[in-house]
Amino acid sequence: MEQEKLGETGWRGSREGWLDAAYESLVEAGVDAVRVLPLSRRLKLSRTSFYWFFADREELLAALVDLWRSKNTGNLVKQTESYAGSIAEAILNVFDCWLDPKLFDSRFEFAVRSWAQQSPDVAREIDAADTVRLEALQAMFIRFGFEPFAADVRARTIYLTQIGYISMKTEETLATRMARIPKYVEIFTGREPTAGEMKRFCARHGYLPSADAAQDAAQ
Incomplete structure (x- = not known):
């Protein structure tokens, strides 16, 4: 609950956190699962917070x-x-x-x-x-x-x-x-x-x- 509140008030997480979530999604379900909305739900963060760390999905995939x-x-x-x-x-x-x-x-x-x-x-x-x-x-x-x-x-x-x-x-x-x-x-x-x-x-x-x-x- 605390993490959700932080997400709702603009807590952005970290680049490493988004990358770790992308890694887990990749190894669990393949590259098609590495998408911003499912990752934001996984991290309990707002979707827009992703863009503080990556320009787009392609940049995240390149980081992987x-x-x-x-x-x-x-x-x-x-x-x-x-x-x-x-x-x-x-x-x-x-x-x-x-x-x-x-x-x-x-x-x-x-x-x-x-x-x-x-x-x-x-x-x-x-x-x-x-x-x-x-x-x-x-x-x-x-x-x-x-x-x-x-x-x-x-x-x-x-x-x-x-x-x-x-x-x-x-x-x-x-x-x-x-x-x-x-x-x-x-x-x-x-x-x-x-x-x-x-x-x-x-x-x-x-x-x-x-x-x-x-x-x-x-x-």
Whole structure:
């Protein structure tokens, strides 16, 4: 009730609040749900308050693309450049993205890729992001001595596998995914992660392996 009164008397919220509401609408129901009136109702704000922060809906949509680009592409590239003592550890740094939505938001990724199917401009953004991400993964392999063509193929194998996970909305328990990760690393790099590398990786994600995890993953 207090929030409604503030809305009625001209409280405008914030740019971040409108953008957060747009994000939630996008990931829940697609880009057609990202419209000013439904967002104002969601926020319990007057419709006119939107225009203090955005010129129009198109500017809001552009801000969503900027947010996606900064979060998903920006963080993925940073992870490929993070310190690693081996290629296996470097891949585990990248895998942090798949397990931590603060680094890489799979729901956001799916929503933007779905949006791209009806927007040529967003489709071009997707193509550009794919190129940047693949180049970053390839450069990571090259740093560890892989020749460029092999590095490119391995980069594509990793990336397309994960985009497939996202597109299929694959769901796994943390235990199942963690049990499979050492084999993914071996397949992608030709090298198994050491026990120490896996221990550090698991610790970053607050995971304690159980004796049954590998058996569960194989089923």
